[in-house]
Amino acid sequence: MPRFRDRPRSQTTRTHFFYAVVMAARPWQWTKNVPVLVPVCVAGQPLTADLFLVAAAFTACCLSASGIYLLNDVRDAPQDRAHPVKRQRPIAAGLLPAGPALATSAVLMAAGVAVAGPARPAVTAYLAVAVAYCLLLRNLVGLDLLAVAAGFGFRLVAGYLCVGAAPDLWLTGAVVVAALLMAAGKRYGEAVTQGGAVTRRALARYRPAHLRSLIVATSCTAAAIYTTGALGLFLDRGELVPLLSAAPFTAALGRYAATALAGRAGDVDQVVHRDRVLHALAATWCGLFVIGTLMS
Incomplete structure (x- = not known):
């Protein structure tokens, strides 16, 4: 079988082009x-x-x-x-x-x-x-x-x-605010990493102090929305799993907020892929809903 460098130039060019397209598409994200x-877990019907x-x-x-x-x-x-x-x-x-x-x-x-x-x-x-x-x-x-x-x-x-x-409005609200936390953490991480060499116009207009305040505010707000919604389900319908799931959800928010405040969340994918504590908290969150569904 011919080595890559021995292939026809046209074939090598196509291979490089395909590789460039795949890398630009960022499948790891x-x-x-x-x-x-x-919703497959939260809606209570992962099997149906x-x-x-x-x-x-x-x-x-x-x-x-x-x-x-x-x-x-x-x-x-x-x-x-x-x-x-x-x-x-x-x-x-x-x-x-x-x-x-x-x-x-x-x-x-x-x-x-x-x-x-x-x-x-x-x-x-x-x-x-x-x-x-x-x-x-x-x-x-x-x-x-x-x-x-x-x-x-x-x-x-x-x-x-x-x-x-x-x-679920409570879950949707919590997810949107948590995403706002991730976006603010990314901006803050970029500002800290790049310093004066800012290449994005909007980033240059953000003050680090304001981004830090936004990180704290969004993490607390997302936790409050999620916990309040889960508590409402428990009081109205007696659903315990959403309330229990508030613990790993809140812990994950705190973990990410701490990483963001340290200026290490400029690359969201790197944080999500490498933080094993976040992986464990996510698995716990999913596991609670799956177990709750199987026991219902």
Whole structure:
């Protein structure tokens, strides 16, 4: 079998192009679409839910997100070339031309909407907000964070649409505010890491003290919304599992807030993928709902 360097030039070029597209699509960031799966547990029907529809919605969000990443990188290419890390992205590095990147972006977003099934309204809304973020909102202080948080809310709603249940307002509110915490932590981490070499206009307008206050406020608010909603379910219907799940949820918020305040949450994916304590808390949270459903 010929070695890679001995392959025809055209084949090598196609391989490099495909690799550049995959890297620009950032499949390792698909974990941000996990909110789509949450309603399967929370709605109390993990064994009866149409898992095919849920899987289709998750796939739709992954395809849509990758399309947004490509669009975002094309728009950010000039600034990314001045960034110590982002300049290695395929589009900024010149490995993936803007034209093919935009074409691939359009195909991925269209495919995401096409396979979404019952979740199509939520996926479409997510795409609308994400595109608005890429083209305009990212440069508007405050609105950039709200747009990111709204995207997580729409992904959660997509999951509810697939299981045929009405979205729980308390859980949706808690997820959106928790996403706002992650967005604020990312901005603060970027500000601390980059110092004076800020490459994003909106980031330059954020004061570190304000971001720190926002991190504390959002972590406390998300915990309060979740706990209050879970307590209401316990008092009204006698549902104990949501109330018990408030403990790992609140602990995870505190853990992430502490990481963010230390300036180490500039790369959200790195925090989520490497923090084993967060993994344990997430597993505990999921386990409580699964056990509660099996015992009901």
